[in-house]
Amino acid sequence: MSRNGGAPTRPRLIVGISGASGAIYGRRVLEVLREMEIESHLVISQAARLTIAQETDFTPADLEAIASVTHSNKDVGASCASGSFRTLGMIVAPCSVKSLxxxxxxxxxxxxxxxxxxxxxxxRRLVLMLRETPLHLGHIRSMAAVTEMGGIIYPPVPAFYAQPTSIAEMVDHTVGRVLDLFDLDSGLSHRWEGLRRGL
Structure with a gap:
């Protein structure tokens, strides 16, 4: 890795995990980035630490062990807080309404x-995997504001055309499609090839 935050020796991606339900998405993003040899910079919110304890069998320490680099959410002086630190962008998986x-x-x-x-x-590319439903007008206006600024709102909605048989398959397909937005082909997504013949 470049010492001064300049041109990195390999691609970097920031991964944020906020307090919304669905930390499993953030974990899978980190695992896939590691497999693809993409340098991941992880930030976990305090609320996410509580959610992880309630709905998963892994810990924040487990996530930190997968990430290339971990930053404290309180460290506003971290490398990824500066525009001079070059990255492909950021995924917030999942993204709470507070973070949005x-x-x-x-x-x-x-x-x-x-x-x-x-x-x-x-x-740079910013993808927010917003986890909230139903939505009131304030949520929708916040999503519109982020979209107008160039961000992408990507609620983790399962794609049933892929005929998933497990939660893991649904998560993988969604993570694969999110990484597509960074031109990173993880091989996880079921690619649509048109309607099956005979229908």
């Missing part, structure tokens, strides 16, 4: 939202 709202308004109070804000200002 901070990013939409630019009122960043943590490294997670600051790193996302940096991606927007540097015109």
């Amino acid at each position: 709202s901070e990013i939409a308004t630019g009122m960043t109070t943590s490294l997670l939202s600051r790193a996302a804000d940096v991606c927007l200002k540097e015109r």
Whole structure:
């Protein structure tokens, strides 16, 4: 890795995990990036640590062991808080409404939202895997604001045309499609090849 944050020796991607349900998506993103030899920079919010304890059988330490680099969410002076630190962009998996709202308004109070804000200002790809339903008008306006700034809202909605037989398959397909947005072909996505003959 470049010492000064300049041209990296391999691609970098920031991965944020916020307090919404669905930390399994963030874990799988980290695993796949490791397999693809993409340098991952992980930021876990405090709320995410609580959610992970409630809905998974893994710990934040397990996630940190998968990531290339881990940053404290309180460390607003971390490398990924600066636009001069070159990355492919950032995935927030999952993204809570709180994180979405901070990013939409630019009122960043943590490294997670600051790193996302940096991606927007540097015109880098930002994908927010928003986990909330139903949505009220404030949520929709925040999503519109992020979209207008160049971000992508990607709720982790399962694709049933792939005929998944397990939660793991649904997660893999979604993660594969998210990584497609960074031109990273993980091989996880079921590619649509048209309607089956005979229908």
